[in-house]
Amino acid sequence: VDASYFLISLLNGLSAGLLLFMLASGLTLIFSMMGVLNFAHASFYMLGAYAAYTTMRITGNFWVALFLAPLLVGLAGAAFERFALRRVHKFGHVPELLITFGLSYILFELVQLVWGRASMDFQPPASLQGPLFTIVELPASLSLAWGSPPAVCQAAAGAVCTTFPVFRAFGMGIAIVMLVAIWLLLTRTRVGMVIQAALTHPDTVEALGHNVPRVFMLVFGGGTALAALAGVIGGALRVTEPSMALTMGAVVFAVIVIGGMGSLAGAFIASVLLGVIESFAVGSDRSLGDLLAWLGAHITPQTFGYAVWSVKISQVAAILPYLFLVLILIFRPKGLLGKRED
Amino acid sequence: MATAERYAFKPYNVGRWIIWSGYALILLIAPLLFTSSLSLTMLIQMGIAIIACLSFNMLLGQGGMLSFGHAVYSGLGSFFAIHALNWVSAGTLPLPVSLVPMVGGLAGLVFAILLGYVTTKKAGTPFAMITLGVGELVAAMALMFPGFFGGEGGISGNRVAGQPFFGITFGPQTQLYYLIAIYTFACTAAMYAMTRTPLGRMLNAVRDNPERVEFVGYSTQRVRYIAFIASGFFMGISGGLSALNFEIVTAEVVGAQRSGAFLLFTFLGGAVFFFGPIIGAVLMVLALVLLSELTLAWLLYLGLAFMVMVMFAPGGISSLIMMNLRLAAFGKLKDLWTSYLALFGTAFAILAGAGAMVEMLYHLQLNAALGPKLRFMGVQLDATSAESWILAGMVLVTGLVLFEITRRAFNRDWGQTQEEIEREIKRREALS
Secondary structure, eight states, rough: OOOHHHHHHHHHHHHHHHHHHHHHHHHHHHHHHHHOOOOHHHHHHHHHHHHHHHHHHHHOHHHHHHHHHHHHHHHHHHHHHHIIIIHHHOOHHHHHHHHHHHHHHHHHHHHHHHHOOSOOOOOOOOGSSSEEEEEESSOEEEEESSSSSHHHHHOOOOOOOEEEHHHHHHHHHHHHHHHHHHHHHHHSSSHHHHHHHHHHHHHHHOOOOOOOHHHHHHHHHHHHHHHHHHHHHHHHOOBBBBTTTHHHHHHHHHHHHHTTTTTTHHHHHHHHHHHHHHHHHOOOOOOOHHHHHHHTOOOOTTTTHHHHTBHHHHHGGGGGHHHHHHHHHHHHOSSSSSSOOO | OHHHSSSSEEEHHHHHHHHHHHHHHHHHHHHSSOOOOOHHHHHHHHHHHHHHHHHHHHHHHHHHOOOSSSSHHHHHHHHHHHHHHHHHHSSOOOOOGHHHHHHHHHHHHHHHHHHHHTTSOOHHHHHHHHHHHHHHHHHHHHHHHHHHHHTTTEEEESSSSSSTTTTSSSSSSHHHHHHHHHHHHHHHHHHHHHHHHHHHHHHHHHHHHHHHHHHHHHHHHHHHEEEEHEEEEEEHHHHEEEOOOOOOHHGGGHHHHHHHHHHHHHHHHOOSSTTTHHHHHHOOOOHHHHIIIHHHTTTHHHHHHHHHHHHHHHHHHHHHHHHHHHHTTTTTTHHHHHHHHHHHHHHHHHHHHHHHHHHHHHHHHHGGGGGGGEEEETTETTOOOOOHHHHHHHHHHHHHHHHHHHHHHHHHHHHHHHHHHHHHHHHHHHHH
16 A cells, blocks of 8 residues: 555545534434434435535625524524424433434425435535645655645656645534534533533433523534534535435444444544545455455355455445444444443 | 223133224225225235334334334345245245245344344334444445345346146236235234233333333343344245235335335334234325325425324324224214314315425426426416415415414313313222
């Protein structure tokens, strides 16, 4: 494996992992606070991307969209909590899960109703397009050039150049800022203290005069706003289309189980880990059979189970999160950093 | 009081005999009442869906386990059944076609033993997420191994295979219908019988109070595991039957959408009562076959109906039926029928107004090439004119306002009636 490939795969993986964490953090916050698994979380992610696309269309300014889309989606999330989720709270956790499941259906259809079924042309603004830096690998040396590829890439045949886009780095920056902001909010502010207290002792907090249902509404709205923020980045980075919720949703659930239900740090580790592993897996064309052959086994198309041995790692990349999920459940049922085992 | 109400002549429970004979009779004469080819197709699918929804409800209603990936077991059952069918056709497997669904059942059983070990380690919300993950895993794998799953094209077969048995080849749909009816009746009976066993009772206990079950000395995990395996078996049978019916199995039978449909309709039918999923299954086939023909926005309506149901009637349609049966038993239905009429009338207005708007939006979005005009409930609408939109909006707002007013009045009446019934029950108890 050459060094530039390794570096760029690592960076891409980190960027994917951080994007995943932006989604997982909101989901984890909502889950640990309210005990509600928001099945529609990825739908809010999708809604964020579409809202940002439309705001950008109207105002022509990406920064307004980056600010406004999470705000709007957060308000929608808070309204959903206030008028629908709160009603079923008394029935228990399963109906709560079911109502968010119903919402995911409705949002999926509504998005198709308003924006149509084709994918949207949602691009990052011109100031955030293009490569941030280029890794130039000459046979003898490895160097890094800021901005677009240097002249050596076109001329010299021996140079391997890999670029890293600005917007990817921007997304990583946003995720890290968000991570720090959540951490500061939860541990350093009065609201954060109330939220943390309401997590374990809602009755006491209520007796002290805090409006716990409103705190719940805030948390749900905040969590969905985080999902929408991830949607703005994810929509511009990848594709903005109705199926984006489906592809992201199941992975995020796997992430928070692997990290340990309700553990923010666990969700962070799990999402970065999954992002990096997936990024490396996509670029690998080895298979299980190669490993066995390396170990001395003789694998031919006549070998029993050849279909399994010949599957390439790159083909498995998409299902790695679920494989990890199953493995974690067998060997460490409470997740990487989970506290409770229930 | 409960024993006095039931007509129990030992050793026969007459009420139960009447209900089950009625069920068998309906299964028997349904194809004679609905004779068209389309309705026979739908009846067949209903029979299959009834088995699937009932076995799904074994987890959801009786065990309190919410599975987001249960199509895995019916889907794998389908695949194994279609392979078995092809082996029967090739002459390598000496098995009558009528037993091919049992192969699906066994496949469902085996995979439930394998995958259920992982999933049933947890209960509640984590259980739901794990089933989702396992479902995604299997769905992705189905596309990865085209040798077994047939890739995009799927695996096809022919159910007219092997030796005909007394002239039964399962070629004509009617013969297939009766095979499926027999399976449906047997599976329904078996699943009902299971709710009466100590295991079924423990499953209910695990749903209601797992902590106490542990204290009594049972392993909640093992009870969930066994129930999961049983459910997987019946899911597999339904998958095997659908393989016989469609004669083709594609990878989407293990997909998340199928699992979602099982959940949605089982809940709509009602998870609280044993017969709820049967209503749900009938609704499922009606929605998938008829509603999807009627409107493009059917998934939206379905989602909305589901959300309203979760919010206002978490027991589903079957609980609504049972509540009104209770009213009728106490002779109170006549006090409420006017409010019901008002409720339905205003709800219809809301539906008409909102439906018109949704249909116009869908028309603009998807059928723009056909021009702006469309017909909705017999009214000519123009999706581009303000007039149609204002009209629909007015119907919607009027409906909403009137509905809210009648709903409040109805809530008051309902509470009052329930109190009267409670008093009546107390009075009868005092008398006996």
